[in-house]
Amino acid sequence: MNDTDPGAVPWLSADEQRSWRAFVRLHMKLTARMAADLQAHSGLSSSDFEVLVALTDVPEGRVRFQDLAKGIDWEQSRLSHQIRRMAKRDLVAREECEEDGRGAYVAISAHGRAVIEAAAPKHVATVRRLVLDALTPEEFAELGRLSAKVTDQIERTRP
Amino acid sequence: MNDTDPGAVPWLSADEQRSWRAFVRLHMKLTARMAADLQAHSGLSSSDFEVLVALTDVPEGRVRFQDLAKGIDWEQSRLSHQIRRMAKRDLVAREECEEDGRGAYVAISAHGRAVIEAAAPKHVATVRRLVLDALTPEEFAELGRLSAKVTDQIERTRP
DNA sequence: ACCTTCTAGTTGACGCGTCATCTAACTAGC
């Protein structure tokens, strides 16, 4: 925990540390605010939102569990729990799968569709207000570019 | 959910959407990987780590609950739960506060100190490997600058 | 047909974070 500790793995320089902390701080603040906003305006958690968006992205409004999990990069068990809770609130419904007796579809409900269609524009507005409006278009593009670059590195560096 | 929907709040352009999704994806991947890494190498959660870092940042190694909560920007109740769990694992200890009968200190234990001192260099190495190494110094500085800019905007825009 | 093996999804336990609520102790005004 000491920068001058000899023989230690090099700590971050003051500049690096400042950048890193700014970055971490942004993560914290942004996720917290987006979640609060979504909850306040639409009664949805970020997870609810993510699932509903994925379901409205396919025309039929229903997807196999497995495919949905892959699509949003979730563990399958997490999805199972989430869908159970969402079904209880009538945002989605489980449906049997005729082709494969083990499988199941998760389908968006009419209510779920209404909720997500009301929530989405507010969500976009929040993204605009909190992020897009803070940056020039060039800066925002750069942020995206740098993000992609780091993500690539993360995926290249296998655990 | 439709870009061409007239009268709707403007959705993001294709470019904007690509940048935004890259950014969100980075958040997801990075937090997941960092947490997994920390857990694997040191048996600590990100929360554990954050608390221990805050505690080693003060020379006495003990801080009042309230101050600690403010320092790491946590809800007081969250901290209370977290400290209870950490105390059970002998990473920290509660200590009474003589000056204020309501108050309490949370103090890092010898074991906690050993754990964090082993964990910190590995954590820094991971940050370097996953993020710093993906970018030029200029790019990393730019990432920090943009992060700070957006964070400012978020804090300016009060909920 | 039978038996392994794989795959789809579920479930229960447990750690985590939030919210609302509670207790105890400090502070101010009288």
Next chain:
DNA sequence: GCTAGTTAGATGACGCGTCAACTAGAAGGT
């Protein structure tokens, strides 16, 4: 001193996410 209001922190309930079993159906070889 007493009382009202505030502050420090704890606690219980509940939703969430992970991990490790577990169930049931599909596939493929014999």
